[in-house]
Amino acid sequence: MLTFAVLSTFLLYAFAEKSAVVNLSDPSGEYNVTGNIIFTQLDNGIVNITGTVTGLTPGNHGFHIHNLGNLEDGCTSTGAHFNPHNLTHGGPTDTIRHVGDLGNIVASNEGVSVINVTDNIIALEGLHNIIGRAVVVHALEDDLGRGGVPDSILTGNAGARASCGVIGILNDE
Amino acid sequence: MSRTKIEFAVQMTCNSCVEAVKKSLENASEIKSVDVNLDTGSVVVDSSLSTLDLQKRLESTGRKVAVRGYAGSIAAVSIIEAGDKSVQATPDVCIIDGTVDGLKPGPYQISVHEAGDLSRGCESVGDIYHPDKTCSQRLYGNLGTVKAEAGGRAAFRLEDDTLKLSDIIGRSFVIAEKPEENREGRRLACGVIARSAGLFQNPKTICACDGVTLWDEVSKPRL
Numbered sequence: 001m002l003t004f005a006v007l008s009t010f011l012l013y014a015f016a017e018k019s020a021v022v023n024l025s026d027p028s029g030e031y032n033v034t035g036n037i038i039f040t041q042l043d044n045g046i047v048n049i050t051g052t053v054t055g056l057t058p059g060n061h062g063f064h065i066h067n068l069g070n071l072e073d074g075c076t077s078t079g080a081h082f083n084p085h086n087l088t089h090g091g092p093t094d095t096i097r098h099v100g101d102l103g104n105i106v107a108s109n110e111g112v113s114v115i116n117v118t119d120n121i122i123a124l125e126g127l128h129n130i131i132g133r134a135v136v137v138h139a140l141e142d143d144l145g146r147g148g149v150p151d152s153i154l155t156g157n158a159g160a161r162a163s164c165g166v167i168g169i170l171n172d173e
Numbered sequence: 174m175s176r177t178k179i180e181f182a183v184q185m186t187c188n189s190c191v192e193a194v195k196k197s198l199e200n201a202s203e204i205k206s207v208d209v210n211l212d213t214g215s216v217v218v219d220s221s222l223s224t225l226d227l228q229k230r231l232e233s234t235g236r237k238v239a240v241r242g243y244a245g246s247i248a249a250v251s252i253i254e255a256g257d258k259s260v261q262a263t264p265d266v267c268i269i270d271g272t273v274d275g276l277k278p279g280p281y282q283i284s285v286h287e288a289g290d291l292s293r294g295c296e297s298v299g300d301i302y303h304p305d306k307t308c309s310q311r312l313y314g315n316l317g318t319v320k321a322e323a324g325g326r327a328a329f330r331l332e333d334d335t336l337k338l339s340d341i342i343g344r345s346f347v348i349a350e351k352p353e354e355n356r357e358g359r360r361l362a363c364g365v366i367a368r369s370a371g372l373f374q375n376p377k378t379i380c381a382c383d384g385v386t387l388w389d390e391v392s393k394p395r396l
């Protein structure tokens with residue numbers, strides 16, 4: 001069983017086209033949310049998202065790709081959700097969504113979120129390329145566009161930006 | 174020197190402000206044109222001066238000033254310590270315009286490294302970027318040397334016709350001690366090269382996220 005797990009991990013990397021990484025921090029110093037997340041685009045275009053975020057309040061937290069990677073004014077200068085098709089905000093499984101809408105991550109009672117999901121909309125190349133943009137983790141839950149307040153269809157009403165980082169190239173063999 | 178267009182947001186309320194802003198940019202042969210729009214609070218300067226020089230001139234009028242965008246199909250920024258900016262202004266020339274504070278006076282090496290991975294700080298960004306296919310004579314990512322002055326600040330504006338911004342987004346920018354013999358100098362600071370707003374792509378003055386105005390953001394102390 002152990003051998004199998006190690007082998008499959010090896011294969012995953014061997015066939016991966018491209019990987020990216022983001023190191024999350026809180027420039028404001030108010031939330032102290034940090035983390036490290038790896039994006040791996042497979043041959044079939046699906047992107048694996050794995051990593052850990054710590055320092056969160058227990059429960060759901062909005063998790064998005066924002067348009068810019070500019071951290072000149074902390075997480076606020078990363079702009080709006082990455083939205084090349086000019087659609088309204090949604091959840092990751094909705095057909096109408098921002099490319100950057102990855103929904104929520106869930107933190108344990110200890111404030112730790114272990115992420116292991118896939119997405120077939122974001123990409124590490126082409127029109128949906130997230131490299132050079134930012135990952136933002138919010139203080140509150142993303143209502144996936146269903147909250148009924150004006151901000152729901154714009155941002156998911158997920159509150160302040162608790163942590164962010166620029167998505168960088170990990171390898172591009 | 175090639176010129177670049179940089180758009181600033183300047184807090185202006187009346188026509189006399191416009192005059193004061195224009196005056197602050199007079200008497201510099203490096204400035205080709207200045208476009209002031211009172212309604213949008215936008216000042217576009219076409220010049221060969223660094224962002225820092227222009228910002229200082231504008232701030233001398235006693236107004237709050239923020240960079241809003243850079244001309245070019247894409248613009249990028251890399252924040253390292255006090256903030257360094259890298260900008261592509263024309264399709265042929267990459268203009269690297271930046272400021273780094275907190276250095277000991279002396280020369281430093283600046284370069285683009287292959288990865289944008291800060292998991293282990295500047296140690297995990299890989300080697301100086303040099304794609305296999307390049308026909309460049311030099312090490313592709315080697316941008317040369319900059320000098321920190323007595324106050325510990327290195328302000329620079331380099332032009333580079335080898336580097337293409339689209340090749341370096343998501344990689345990293347590193348400032349290091351000067352290399353000795355064939356040994357790489359110690360890496361002092363680094364940042365991932367990120368996408369930033371181009372000219373007129375950043376019209377808003379209020380951030381939708383938390384209702385904080387651009388001016389509140391500028392006033393916030395930077396950590």
Ligand SMILES: [Cu+2]
Pocket residue numbers: 062063064065066081136138158
């Ligand atoms: Cu967000």
Ligand SMILES: [Zn+2]
Pocket residue numbers: 064081088089090098100101154155156
């Ligand atoms: Zn969204």
